[in-house]
Amino acid sequence: MTPSLPPRRTLADREDILGAMMLGPALAYVILLVGVPFAFAIALGFSNATAGSLSFEWAGLDNYVAILGDPIFLRALCNSVVVTVGSQVLVVVLATAAAQVFRATFRGKRFARFVLLLPWAVPVSLAAIAWTWIFDSTFSVINWTLKAAGLLHGWLYWLGDPALALLAIIIVQAWRIFPFATVIVLAGLSSIPQEIVEASIVDGAGFWRRLFRVELPLLLPVVAVAVLFGVVYTATDLGVVYILTGGGPANTTHVLPTLAFQRGILGADLGQGAAIAVFLLPFLIVVAIGMLRLAHRTEVGGAR
Amino acid sequence: MDLSIRDGEFLVLLGSSGSGKTTLLRMIAGLEQPTSGEIHIGDQRVDGDVPPRARGIAMVFQSYALYPHRTVFQNISFPLEVSRTPRKQIEEKVRWAAEMFSITRYLDRYPRQLSGGERQRVALCRALVRDPKVFLLDEPLANLDAKLRNTARDDLKRFQRQIQTTTVYVTHDQVEAMGLGDRIVVMERGKVRQVGTPQEVYEDPVDTFVATFVGQPPMNLLDTGDPSLPPRTLTGFRPEHFLPQSVFGSGEELRTFRFAVRRVEYLGSDRYVYGSVAVSGTPDATIIAKLPATIALAIPEGETHAFAVPRRALRYFDPETGLRR
Numbered sequence: 001m002t003p004s005l006p007p008r009r010t011l012a013d014r015e016d017i018l019g020a021m022m023l024g025p026a027l028a029y030v031i032l033l034v035g036v037p038f039a040f041a042i043a044l045g046f047s048n049a050t051a052g053s054l055s056f057e058w059a060g061l062d063n064y065v066a067i068l069g070d071p072i073f074l075r076a077l078c079n080s081v082v083v084t085v086g087s088q089v090l091v092v093v094l095a096t097a098a099a100q101v102f103r104a105t106f107r108g109k110r111f112a113r114f115v116l117l118l119p120w121a122v123p124v125s126l127a128a129i130a131w132t133w134i135f136d137s138t139f140s141v142i143n144w145t146l147k148a149a150g151l152l153h154g155w156l157y158w159l160g161d162p163a164l165a166l167l168a169i170i171i172v173q174a175w176r177i178f179p180f181a182t183v184i185v186l187a188g189l190s191s192i193p194q195e196i197v198e199a200s201i202v203d204g205a206g207f208w209r210r211l212f213r214v215e216l217p218l219l220l221p222v223v224a225v226a227v228l229f230g231v232v233y234t235a236t237d238l239g240v241v242y243i244l245t246g247g248g249p250a251n252t253t254h255v256l257p258t259l260a261f262q263r264g265i266l267g268a269d270l271g272q273g274a275a276i277a278v279f280l281l282p283f284l285i286v287v288a289i290g291m292l293r294l295a296h297r298t299e300v301g302g303a304r
Numbered sequence: 305m306d307l308s309i310r311d312g313e314f315l316v317l318l319g320s321s322g323s324g325k326t327t328l329l330r331m332i333a334g335l336e337q338p339t340s341g342e343i344h345i346g347d348q349r350v351d352g353d354v355p356p357r358a359r360g361i362a363m364v365f366q367s368y369a370l371y372p373h374r375t376v377f378q379n380i381s382f383p384l385e386v387s388r389t390p391r392k393q394i395e396e397k398v399r400w401a402a403e404m405f406s407i408t409r410y411l412d413r414y415p416r417q418l419s420g421g422e423r424q425r426v427a428l429c430r431a432l433v434r435d436p437k438v439f440l441l442d443e444p445l446a447n448l449d450a451k452l453r454n455t456a457r458d459d460l461k462r463f464q465r466q467i468q469t470t471t472v473y474v475t476h477d478q479v480e481a482m483g484l485g486d487r488i489v490v491m492e493r494g495k496v497r498q499v500g501t502p503q504e505v506y507e508d509p510v511d512t513f514v515a516t517f518v519g520q521p522p523m524n525l526l527d528t529g530d531p532s533l534p535p536r537t538l539t540g541f542r543p544e545h546f547l548p549q550s551v552f553g554s555g556e557e558l559r560t561f562r563f564a565v566r567r568v569e570y571l572g573s574d575r576y577v578y579g580s581v582a583v584s585g586t587p588d589a590t591i592i593a594k595l596p597a598t599i600a601l602a603i604p605e606g607e608t609h610a611f612a613v614p615r616r617a618l619r620y621f622d623p624e625t626g627l628r629r
Contacts, residue, residue: 198335199369203383203430204357213382217373 044274063275087173095181128243188222316485362431543594
């Protein structure tokens with residue numbers, strides 16, 4: 001006889017109840033802290049609510065009409081697209097290159113990988129503050145380096161010139177996302193069967209042809225997932241732009257999240273802020289669905 | 305090791321896993337570098353700096369290693385694209401190769417839409433279009449089911465005879481090795497044990513390793529303690545030569561044994577008879593007799609029978625070194 005075994009079903013045996021119990025907290029968290037504010041935001045976008053007053057009236061599409069006629073909003077929308085696309089292009093190139101490097105074996109690889117992952121682990125605000133010094137109008141290490149190397153005549157006002165400021169934002173966003181993308185691409189690379197790579201070597205393909213004709217096509221689903229994460233992170237990020245340029249100079253470098261914050265919180269126009277904030281949502285959903293379908297369609301599976 | 309492969313020859317590297325046969329193949333291909341020694345293909349020395357693409361070799365991998373994102377046509381044409389062959393010529397060559405392996409109707413499909421046998425033929429096509437000096441095949445039949453393997457083996461041999469290209473073929477399957485090879489290289493732990501035609505390797509193994517590795521069931525080895533032999537000599541004979549004494553004609557010179565039968569295995573075309581013989585040196589050794597179905601004689605289990613081996617089928621080995629005596 002085995003006296004210590006309980007004769008009846010205990011709670012641990014009841015997977016139906018146990019499952020609900022364990023999922024409960026996470027579900028409550030998502031509903032209360034993501035779902036409810038999200039529903040509020042959508043509702044606010046159709047209202048004329050302001051901070052500092054409890055009045056709430058439906059305004060229909062007024063907010064959307066107003067922002068679509070607003071050059072600052074259109075500029076911010078354009079910037080959002082440029083920053084997102086620009087940074088992700090940079091990320092794909094950097095991540096693919098870095099993954100090739102980390103596939104090789106070399107001394108100090110573990111340390112290098114640790115350093116690589118730092119940008120991803122550092123809080124956005126801290127990193128952005130460090131970058132404001134790198135792009136500083138007087139102390140910019142980039143300018144001084146270029147000057148010392150004799151490559152720069154004159155001076156670059158990184159955060160003072162709208163075009164350069166946008167470039168600076170793209171660089172920081174790419175820097176922030178690419179370690180994560182590298183890890184994903186590295187995992188994708190290691191999932192390519194070694195024999196396929198060797199077959200292409202025997203078939204006579206050199207490094208570049210192997211990369212573009214064999215490895216990248218096979219990596220496409222994985223890269224699509226990495227880019228999808230990157231697009232969502234970048235398009236919804238407030239911190240980098242807010243700290244780096246604050247939307248300046250003269251509102252030329254706003255992206256939608258910073259503009260929404262400025263209008264809705266600082267400017268107290270909750271309705272318009274919410275409208276700006278949720279404006280990108282339908283587009284992001286379309287992009288996400290598109291990329292997931294791409295990943296699914298090109299998921300060719302192994303040779304067997 | 306010192307191994308030279310003749311032009312146009314079908315050479316099989318046979319060995320169990322870890323015997324170094326695949327490593328040897330990969331060194332010929334240039335996928336691995338030898339720590340010492342030289343490799344020549346034709347009159348060109350290729351070890352060291354000559355990359356795989358410059359060696360004039362083509363390789364078929366065990367998993368076929370087809371490019372999953374490319375159609376069959378694009379798979380076969382890949383090596384030609386790499387060598388910047390004109391489009392028209394690529395088209396012609398791919399069609400020619402595809403016809404040779406009768407896969408023309410699959411050219412627009414993707415590898416995942418093909419069966420194992422079809423994939424294997426695509427892999428062979430991809431190797432063929434390069435006009436290589438040497439074909440390197442790494443267990444290309446291992447992933448096929450048993451039935452398909454027979455026809456694939458036949459196709460492979462026919463194809464190699466037709467194009468007359470030197471072929472190095474790696475396998476651990478001795479049936480494949482015997483059936484395909486002009487010569488077989490038996491390898492063990494990185495060393496070549498014997499090089500010879502299938503017949504030489506089977507009938508005149510140079511040592512006890514080859515004697516027991518090649519042949520199914522393996523060669524029987526026992527110390528008979530025969531006074532006419534040098535002391536401590538292993539006598540070897542193939543199971544199919546070990547038959548009831550009554551089946552031999554009177555003109556044959558025989559070595560007879562008292563065979564204590566333990567178990568009889570009926571396999572349709574053959575019967576395997578397991579037992580032992582009462583000899584001095586190795587009293588417990590299991591001896592196997594392989595009786596063809598044409599011998600209908602009843603062999604009851606648990607009894608002792610008079611068995612015999614023709615003297616010409618006996619082989620002698622040194623038990624210390626394993627070498628032939």
